[in-house]
Amino acid sequence: MKPAPFDYIRPDSLAEACALLAADEDARVIAGGQTLVPMLAMRLARPARLIDILRLPELAGIHEEKGAIMVGATTRQAHAERDPVIRASVPMLARVLPWVGHPPTRNRGTVGGSIANADPSAEIPLVAVTLGAEIMLATADGPASMPADDFLIGPMLTTINPGECVSAIRFPVWPHRRIGVGFFEISARRSDFAFVAAAAQVALDDEGRCIEVALGVGGVGDRPLRLDISSLIGGELRAAIVTDAISAAAAELDAMSDLHASAAYRRRVAITLCIRALEQAGDNAAAKSVKGAR
Amino acid sequence: MKVDLHINGVSRSTDVEPRKTLLDALRENFLLNGTHAGCEHGVCGACTVLLDGEPVRSCLMFAVQADGYEITTIEGLAPAPGELGVLQDAFCETHGLQCGYCTPGMILAAHAMLQNTLIPTRDDIVEAISGNICRCTGYGQIIEAIQFAAARLRVANTPRSQQGAPAEADKPVVEAK
Numbered sequence: 001m002k003p004a005p006f007d008y009i010r011p012d013s014l015a016e017a018c019a020l021l022a023a024d025e026d027a028r029v030i031a032g033g034q035t036l037v038p039m040l041a042m043r044l045a046r047p048a049r050l051i052d053i054l055r056l057p058e059l060a061g062i063h064e065e066k067g068a069i070m071v072g073a074t075t076r077q078a079h080a081e082r083d084p085v086i087r088a089s090v091p092m093l094a095r096v097l098p099w100v101g102h103p104p105t106r107n108r109g110t111v112g113g114s115i116a117n118a119d120p121s122a123e124i125p126l127v128a129v130t131l132g133a134e135i136m137l138a139t140a141d142g143p144a145s146m147p148a149d150d151f152l153i154g155p156m157l158t159t160i161n162p163g164e165c166v167s168a169i170r171f172p173v174w175p176h177r178r179i180g181v182g183f184f185e186i187s188a189r190r191s192d193f194a195f196v197a198a199a200a201q202v203a204l205d206d207e208g209r210c211i212e213v214a215l216g217v218g219g220v221g222d223r224p225l226r227l228d229i230s231s232l233i234g235g236e237l238r239a240a241i242v243t244d245a246i247s248a249a250a251a252e253l254d255a256m257s258d259l260h261a262s263a264a265y266r267r268r269v270a271i272t273l274c275i276r277a278l279e280q281a282g283d284n285a286a287a288k289s290v291k292g293a294r
Numbered sequence: 295m296k297v298d299l300h301i302n303g304v305s306r307s308t309d310v311e312p313r314k315t316l317l318d319a320l321r322e323n324f325l326l327n328g329t330h331a332g333c334e335h336g337v338c339g340a341c342t343v344l345l346d347g348e349p350v351r352s353c354l355m356f357a358v359q360a361d362g363y364e365i366t367t368i369e370g371l372a373p374a375p376g377e378l379g380v381l382q383d384a385f386c387e388t389h390g391l392q393c394g395y396c397t398p399g400m401i402l403a404a405h406a407m408l409q410n411t412l413i414p415t416r417d418d419i420v421e422a423i424s425g426n427i428c429r430c431t432g433y434g435q436i437i438e439a440i441q442f443a444a445a446r447l448r449v450a451n452t453p454r455s456q457q458g459a460p461a462e463a464d465k466p467v468v469e470a471k
Binding site for chain 1: 295311312313315318333334335336339342345348349350351353354355356358359403421422424425
């Protein structure tokens with residue numbers, strides 16, 4: 001369980017990091033290392049050089065923008081979990097973070113690292129896809145961005161090119177006052193990989209009608225999937241209507257079978273967890289007072 | 295590569311290959327063998343150390359990444375050589391260990407939690423040690439040890455006039471409020 005030899009480089013700037021990555025196809029980024037180091041120890045990965053981006057100032061910090069929160073790629077998961085801005089404005093991210101690994105791995109693991117790793121059962125990519133986040137990239141030609149749904153293309157697969165590095169994740173902030181989130185997941189043990197995870201966010205108007213809704217599932221397909229339940233917008237979230245909308249949307253879910261769970265099981269659990277997550281989100285939104293600050 | 299580390303309050307330098315984990319450097323270069331090597335791929339928690347007071351797995355980072363942090367190992371918790379801290383003593387008293395392999399990791403994880411709160415709920419304790427595997431105790435006595443230590447530390451910070459009966463203070467709280 002010892003990694004193969006590699007060179008270790010800690011560049012001083014993001015531009016230098018991108019240049020190093022572009023120059024050597026055997027170079028890999030290391031940030032928190034909570035997935036990469038086990039891969040190195042088991043020699044499933046044998047990069048020639050590791051480019052350590054963890055201390056680059058350009059990648060740190062959580063910033064409020066108009067209609068969005070920009071979370072720097074190297075933001076520690078534990079830091080994001082406690083951050084008041086994320087709790088207030090991206091409640092879904094705050095809600096799922098306690099489910100990401102364990103406290104010691106969250107102390108090192110980064111938000112951007114989880115996105116770049118693209119594990120189909122991981123919670124942070126699920127939130128990014130469900131909310132329609134933008135993945136900000138640093139490239140040798142300057143900054144670029146793309147929707148999370150286009151960035152994550154398969155199990156541990158993204159569209160990132162050599163010489164590119166995830167620099168931040170831009171989570172949209174809903175303008176509504178009464179917003180609630182819901183999240184459920186099934187795994188063998190707490191904080192283990194999710195067989196199925198479902199995340200929902202709902203906004204209600206003053207009369208309790210749904211004005212915006214987002215729902216996604218992780219662990220079911222080869223990447224996080226967003227479900228189209230826009231038919232719920234405009235009405236109250238009654239149980240029968242919600243169940244019908246989710247069942248219809250989940251009918252097309254492309255579920256995978258593996259050692260842990262069959263595709264049929266995953267699809268069935270996905271529908272149940274989606275219903276629970278949406279119910280919880282609706283209840284949390286309804287608990288927000290009609291008048292007063294969000 | 296030369297690397298300067300700050301371990302248990304002392305600045306130390308050593309020469310390591312980049313692939314050497316912080317765990318191996320602590321054990322082999324600095325002879326701090328209290329940090330235990332278990333799975334060596336981030337599953338068991340036996341190698342837990344504190345970086346700036348927060349628990350991390352020392353097998354999941356390289357020594358060359360560890361400069362600039364205040365690293366605390368189990369050797370850094372004892373008040374003096376041959377003595378035990380309150381938490382370590384609580385593990386002894388409540389039989390919170392058998393083989394002892396997981397114990398340094400358990401104690402450091404619990405220590406970090408107790409820095410944030412001295413009135414942890416059972417759920418707080420379970421969450422704090424959720425990344426540490428013990429194959430002997432079934433965790434019951436470990437949780438008891440941490441509750442016991444929390445109770446003692448609470449009293450340690452309370453004036454004697456407010457402490458109540460000593461028996462009360464010494465008793466492990468079953469469910470702290």
